Each structure stands twice: as C-alpha cells, then as structure tokens.
Amino acid sequence: MSPQHQGRTVEPSESAKWETRTRSEFIEYYARQSLSAASEKRSRELRDKLLKIHNDQGRKLNVADIGCNAGTQSRVWAELGHRVYGVDINEELVRLAHARITEAGLEGAFHIASATSLPFADASMDVCIAPELLEHVADWRRCLEEFARILRPGGVLYISTTNRLCPVQHEYDLPLYSWYPASLKRRYEHLAVTTRPEIANYATYPAVNWFTYYQLRDYLKGLNMECSDRFDNMKRGQNPLRRFALYAIQLAPPIRWIAHVASPSTSVMARKLSPRTPP
Incomplete structure (x- = not known):
C-alpha cells in the first residue's frame, strides 16, 4: 500500500486556509541552523536510537518527518x-x-x-517523528491522533516539545515563561504575532501549548501507544556518578519527576x- 492517500498530496494552492509563508528572519535562521554540525549530529543520534527501538533488522522503513523544517532529519x-x-x-x-x-x-x-490532517494512509508508516511541533498547533490532540493513525502496529513515534514543569525554555525570549499563568501567556502570544515578533523568534505560529511528559503519556495510552521518556532511553555509560543518577531516576518516581523539572x-x-x- 502506498503511504500517500490517492490525490491527497497537498500543494500550495490547496493550502490557502493555512499561513504557509513566514518572515524572512525565521527562514534564514532555520536554513543556517539546520546545516550546523550540531544539528546533523543530533539528527543522526535520534535516527540511530529510533532504529534500535524499532528493531528494523535492516528493512527499509517508511518514515514520516512531521514539521520537517529544512529537512535535516x-x-x-x-x-x-x-x-x-x-x-x-x-x-x-518545504x-x-x-x-x-x-x-x-x-x-x-x-x-x-497541516499536522492535523496528514496526507498519508492509515497504518502506512513505520516511524513518525515530530520534533518541536506540538507546542505550535492549537489542536494538539488531533495531531497525536493523526500520528497514531498513520503508524503501523509496532511503529515508533518520537515527539519533542515544550516542558511546562521547567522554567528554562527557548520559545520566548522571556524569563521563566513556562511558569507564567495562562492569561499572561495569551497576552504574549498576541504580541508575538502583532507588534513584538522578535520575542518568539519571528515564528508565524508561536508556541501556545506547554506539556508534561505525564500528560502526553496518558493521552497516547488512550491511542493504544506504549510510552517511555528520555530517562528510559538514556545509556548509563561508564561514569559511576552518571550511572548512579540515572539508576535513581529510573527507580524512584519522585526523583524522575524532579529530573523532568530540570529538563x-x-x-x-x-x-x-x-x-x-x-473480549
């Protein structure tokens, strides 16, 4: 089965309901950033980790890169x-x-x-990657439902997004923004798309959602997905201190929660x- 729905490849003329263009500063930043050695390294490390989790055994996979940006992944x-x-x-x-x-x-x-209406058939993908996307889409639940829909049984999903628990964030040039009350966040979201685009890195769709791992885990569980967090997938390595810290995080839920606050x-x-x- 072809991954694409027949006739559902989306061209610019068909996507008029979305704002598909953005400020030149945004494009120039990601065009540069996507070619950096650090970006290449992160992309290959993620690929190799997902291949290990998928246990592909050398088979060529169908990979959906949602929010593909300049295409490094x-x-x-x-x-x-x-x-x-x-x-x-x-x-x-694109x-x-x-x-x-x-x-x-x-x-x-x-x-x-749009990530809320993917142009792929049901159960057509082996891997679905959605890095730094979910925070920008108001209907984030629909995104998760689409990711689950296009994956085959045994398929692997990777999501990276904002962390509501941690005061450090990179979406807005404002201190402790993750902890702002919702009403104040709405105020800065409005400024970011009107008179102060620089506070959100000139994004056409600034971040509007802030998550915890536990929130996403619980929603994905309802979509028949089994989840793990960053600490489940870390290597303990040779450093005794790192090994002990990771062992403690994996063993004790309160310590794991504190580790999430620091991420x-x-x-x-x-x-x-x-x-x-x-039954």
Missing part, C-alpha cells in the same frame, strides 16, 4: 535508504528541504500540509501496540 534517514515523507506547513522550508535532499542525490517526498524540553518515545482483541 529526512536527509539522514534517506542516507540509509529509508523512504522519507516530510511534512511542514511552511512553504519556503521547498528548501526538497532542494537539499535532491542536491545530495537522495530521494524524499515533501508536502505542504528544558519534553520528549516521548512511543510504540503503537497491536489492536486490542475484543
């Missing part, structure tokens, strides 16, 4: 021969991602589309379970 998967399908609502970034993967002599399909972002790894058998 898509490109590192395509390097290994996996079939990549990038999605972003930003037209300039075109840049396509141009870069083509220049590298690799293949990938890219779509201008500037939330990340979730989830596996889609096989359909439940009726």
Whole structure:
C-alpha cells in the first residue's frame, strides 16, 4: 500500500486556509541552523536510537518527518535508504528541504500540509517523528491522533516539545515563561504575532501549548501507544556518578519527576501496540 492517500498530496494552492509563508528572519535562521554540525549530529543520534527501538533488522522503513523544517532529519534517514515523507506547513522550508535532499542525490517526498490532517494512509508508516511541533498547533490532540493513525502496529513515534514543569525554555525570549499563568501567556502570544515578533523568534505560529511528559503519556495510552521518556532511553555509560543518577531516576518516581523539572524540553518515545482483541 502506498503511504500517500490517492490525490491527497497537498500543494500550495490547496493550502490557502493555512499561513504557509513566514518572515524572512525565521527562514534564514532555520536554513543556517539546520546545516550546523550540531544539528546533523543530533539528527543522526535520534535516527540511530529510533532504529534500535524499532528493531528494523535492516528493512527499509517508511518514515514520516512531521514539521520537517529544512529537512535535516529526512536527509539522514534517506542516507540509509529509508523512504522519507516530510511534512511542514511552511512553504519556503518545504521547498528548501526538497532542494537539499535532491542536491545530495537522495530521494524524499515533501508536502505542504497541516499536522492535523496528514496526507498519508492509515497504518502506512513505520516511524513518525515530530520534533518541536506540538507546542505550535492549537489542536494538539488531533495531531497525536493523526500520528497514531498513520503508524503501523509496532511503529515508533518520537515527539519533542515544550516542558511546562521547567522554567528554562527557548520559545520566548522571556524569563521563566513556562511558569507564567495562562492569561499572561495569551497576552504574549498576541504580541508575538502583532507588534513584538522578535520575542518568539519571528515564528508565524508561536508556541501556545506547554506539556508534561505525564500528560502526553496518558493521552497516547488512550491511542493504544506504549510510552517511555528520555530517562528510559538514556545509556548509563561508564561514569559511576552518571550511572548512579540515572539508576535513581529510573527507580524512584519522585526523583524522575524532579529530573523532568530540570529538563528544558519534553520528549516521548512511543510504540503503537497491536489492536486490542475484543473480549
């Protein structure tokens, strides 16, 4: 089965209901940042971790890169021969991602589309990646439902997003913003899209959602997904202090909660379970 719904590839002319363009400062920042050595390293490390969790055994996978940005994550998967399908609502970034993967002599399909209505068939993807996306989409529940829909049983989902528990954040140039009351957040969200775009890095869709791992875990559980957090997926390594700290975090729920408070972002790894058998 083809991953794409017949006739559902989204072109710019079909996406008029979305704001698909953005400020030049935003595009220039991500065009530069996506080529950095650190970005390349993070993308390959994430790819390798997801491959290990998926236990692909060398099979070529269908990989959905949701919020693909300039395509770095898509490109590192395509390097290994996996079939990549990038999605972003930003037209300039989608075109840049396509141009870069083509220049590298690799293949990938890219779509201008919303994460709330993905142009892929049910159970057509082996891996779904949604880095730094969920905070920007008001209907975040619909996004999670779409991610679960397109994954096959045994498929793996990766999400990284904002952390409501931690005072450190990178979405707004404001101190302790994660802890602001909702009414004050709404005020700054309005300023970010009107007179003060610089406070949210010139994003067309600034962050409007703030999560905890536990909140996302509980919602994904209802979608038949089994979740783990960043601490479940860390290697203990050789350093005795690190090994002890990670062991304590994994063993004691209160210590794990404190560790989440100290983490500037939330990340979730989830596996889609096989359909439940009726009793």
